[in-house]
Structures are given as structure tokens and as C-alpha cells.
Amino acid sequence: MDHNIQIERSTNLKSKPDESKLGFGQYYTDHMFILEYTEGQGWHSGRVVPYQNISMDPAAKVFHYGQTVFEGMKAYRTENGIKLFRPKKNFERLNRSNARLSIPQIDEDIAYNGLIELLNVDRDWIPSTEGTSLYIRPFIIATEAALGVNPSQNYLFMIIMSPVGAYYAEGVNPVKIHVESEYVRAVAGGVGEAKTAGNYAAGLNAQEQAKEHGYSQVLWLDGVHRRYIEEVGSMNVFFKINGVVHTPMLNGSILDGITRNSVITLLKYWGVPVEERRISVEELVEAHNKGELEEAFGTGTAAVISPIGELSYHGEKFVINNGEIGEISGKVYDTITGIQTGKVEDPFGWVVGLDS
Structure with a gap:
């Protein structure tokens, strides 16, 4: 070359x-x-x-x-x-x-x-x-x-x-998300884990329908069982349930997000319990009904952290943390953006200077 x-x-x-x-x-x-x-x-x-x-x-x-x-x-x-x-x-x-x-x-x-x-x-x-x-x-x-x-x-x-500027008009304020149960974004063995244009084109229809009903994005379910959480639009997603942070495990149809990896690393560094595993939408509904779904947030380069204040699923609305940004969401956002802008110590060597 x-x-x-x-x-x-x-x-x-x-x-x-x-x-x-x-x-x-x-x-x-x-x-x-x-x-x-x-x-x-x-x-x-x-x-x-x-x-x-x-x-x-x-x-x-x-x-x-x-x-x-x-x-x-x-x-x-x-x-x-x-x-x-x-x-x-x-x-x-x-x-x-x-x-x-x-x-x-x-x-x-x-x-x-x-x-x-x-x-x-x-x-x-x-x-x-x-x-x-x-x-x-x-x-x-x-x-x-x-x-x-x-x-x-x-x-x-x-x-x-x-x-x-900010990716979402709401900025770092919580957004409302629609759980998509009709359309499918990707399946394991396809190209869901690749960052390719077709993945995003496949999601536009559902995204537009969600916006017509006042929702910022869609929460995708898996393409086989139609019940396991995958991603939020163009972001990975996290849920804090009863003190433990959960995120869908990488399974071949979920993008291996760099912000996702950074969040997991930060949480472990802080001693916050975090699990990468399969999470069903029914589990989220049950956790919400028990008062155990404490926070939810998306992660990605564009928005960094996007707190989720409400989920809509099969016509029901589930408000999370009174529609307010949660403690973990806020701390992660402040820390990552602080590291990126040099206002917070970078213990991981993540930041690279242009002239270094």
C-alpha cells in the first residue's frame, strides 16, 4: 500500500x-x-x-x-x-x-x-x-x-x-421509546453486527411510525422469537433492574458498540454489578410492574448516553424513573463526556491527542 x-x-x-x-x-x-x-x-x-x-x-x-x-x-x-x-x-x-x-x-x-x-x-x-x-x-x-x-x-x-450539537432534540433528557413487535431489524447470521447501510434502511419504516406517535426511537426485539431485547434504533441499550445493570449480550445481530464497551468498563471499574445476557421484553414489563426497573438508557457515539423515560409495548406505556434521568445514566454520561473533553481523569487511556 x-x-x-x-x-x-x-x-x-x-x-x-x-x-x-x-x-x-x-x-x-x-x-x-x-x-x-x-x-x-x-x-x-x-x-x-x-x-x-x-x-x-x-x-x-x-x-x-x-x-x-x-x-x-x-x-x-x-x-x-x-x-x-x-x-x-x-x-x-x-x-x-x-x-x-x-x-x-x-x-x-x-x-x-x-x-x-x-x-x-x-x-x-x-x-x-x-x-x-x-x-x-x-x-x-x-x-x-x-x-x-x-x-x-x-x-x-x-x-x-x-x-x-446534540443528536436528539431532547439532549440528555429522557426520550420515549416504542418497542417494535412487527418489523425485524436483523437476525444472528445476517449482517446485524456489521455497521452497514442496509441495517439502518431496514429500520426507517418502524422509526417513522414510532415518531408519528410521539416516540423518538424504536426498541428492537430479536428476529426469531420476537421477545428478546436487541438494540434501540442506532444505539445499544442498558437496563438497571433491582440494582444490577443488564445489557443484551452480543449474539451476531447486535452491533459491538464502542460506547457500549466503554460503559461496561466504567461500571465494572466503579464496582457496579453489570451483566451481558439475553433479556426478554416480558422480563422488563414484570420488573416495571414490581417497581424494579430503575433505569434504562441507550449508548452510542452520536448521543453518548440517551436516558429512556418511557417504553410503549402493545399499547401500554411504562414510565421509567418518573420520566427522569437516573443516577447511573447521569454519572455515565458526565464521566464519558468529561473524559472526552478532558474535564475528567481518563484512567483507561481512551483519549488520544491530535498531535500525540
Whole structure:
């Protein structure tokens, strides 16, 4: 692989958006990173270029067979410089998704170095207002123009970046979640554990229906028994029941979330009992009715922690912790965001400085 990264700076820089009105994924920085893959040559031609449209053949395989994977991470402006949160874990997971989608493994070092070069070029885009960050979206698409149903021989790996505020309009306030019992997101043996576009497209219908009824997201059940908890929309999910924190175990259809892993590590570090296991929706209902369902929250890069204040299942509503953020949810959120922004000690070595 060619490890040289060329840099072409834009001559038409954009105006920076108002940091108090960023929303999520609405604005994009001046530059992007591109790396190409050609069968027989491997990954090559890494470069930082002005943010721009890309031209593709209508027969490109990504359009027809969905051969694409992506990641999500963030950069933060802190008092001690620009910081990233466990970025190499994202590139490790990207390669696990690549393996499932028959996409060639990417050199994680060149992907990481490409990100660092891009961040250095666009570092002025990293916002400084409380609660903001620079969202980073690495992704790979299949570009070979051929309609045969087989893996592409050509790919593009790209990184784009967007200054963002809170993912949910509610911010860190509890959200209402609908337990989805009609549609299925994924099953073990499929691509549920890969971060690929089809997983998210499959959830849009249920998500839109939930929003029509006032719910922020859906809680997915397993695709076989339709009773075991899997994920909340684009997040992993945790429940505190009678003093113990529970989260669905990784089973081949659940994304191995980096925030999920960080939360489990933190809870164990604090001595909080945490279990990774199979959890049924009936168990949640029973725990709620007994007054033992004390907290629930989703975890993910975009929102970090999203407390759940209400669940809806088969027409019944189950309010959790009086619809308020719980003690564990709040502590986890404050600690992870504190570590990310340099305000809280990082005992795990999770934070990486841009210039380190």
C-alpha cells in the first residue's frame, strides 16, 4: 500500500455555522479524505481534497447490492488541545464490517493517519461551545461498474466531517421509546453486527411510525422469537433492574458498540454489578410492574448516553424513573463526556491527542 498522503487545500473556504444552531449532520467541513482500492493493486492514492461531489457509474455495485460500511466517531476541542475518543477501535470495527460484506481489509494505520491529516487541515471546524463536537464519518463504497452479483473489484474509502450539537432534540433528557413487535431489524447470521447501510434502511419504516406517535426511537426485539431485547434504533441499550445493570449480550445481530464497551468498563471499574445476557421484553414489563426497573438508557457515539423515560409495548406505556434521568445514566454520561473533553481523569487511556 502507498502510505503517502497528498494534500490539496480548498481555495473556496466556507463560512462556519453558528455553533448554537448546529443540529446533527447538517454542515460539512472544507475537506475530505479519499483512499482508492483497485483489484491487484490494493488500497492506494490516499489524499485530502476539497469537500466535493463524487462521480460514479450508475452500475456501481453499491447502488445495486449494498456493498458499503461506515463508522462514526468524534473529535473534541478541549483546554489541552484536540482530542479523539478511542479512534482505533472504530477502524478495528470497520474491518470486521468489511469482512462480513466481502470488502477488502483496509490498513488501519493508513486510515488513522488519513484522519489525522484531515483533522489537521480542518481543525478550525472543531467547535468549542459546550455540548458540541466534530462528528467524523469514515465509510467505504463499492464502485465497480458491473451488475454481476459478486464482490466489487474497486472501492472508495472516504472520511467526511461535520460540526454537531446534540443528536436528539431532547439532549440528555429522557426520550420515549416504542418497542417494535412487527418489523425485524436483523437476525444472528445476517449482517446485524456489521455497521452497514442496509441495517439502518431496514429500520426507517418502524422509526417513522414510532415518531408519528410521539416516540423518538424504536426498541428492537430479536428476529426469531420476537421477545428478546436487541438494540434501540442506532444505539445499544442498558437496563438497571433491582440494582444490577443488564445489557443484551452480543449474539451476531447486535452491533459491538464502542460506547457500549466503554460503559461496561466504567461500571465494572466503579464496582457496579453489570451483566451481558439475553433479556426478554416480558422480563422488563414484570420488573416495571414490581417497581424494579430503575433505569434504562441507550449508548452510542452520536448521543453518548440517551436516558429512556418511557417504553410503549402493545399499547401500554411504562414510565421509567418518573420520566427522569437516573443516577447511573447521569454519572455515565458526565464521566464519558468529561473524559472526552478532558474535564475528567481518563484512567483507561481512551483519549488520544491530535498531535500525540
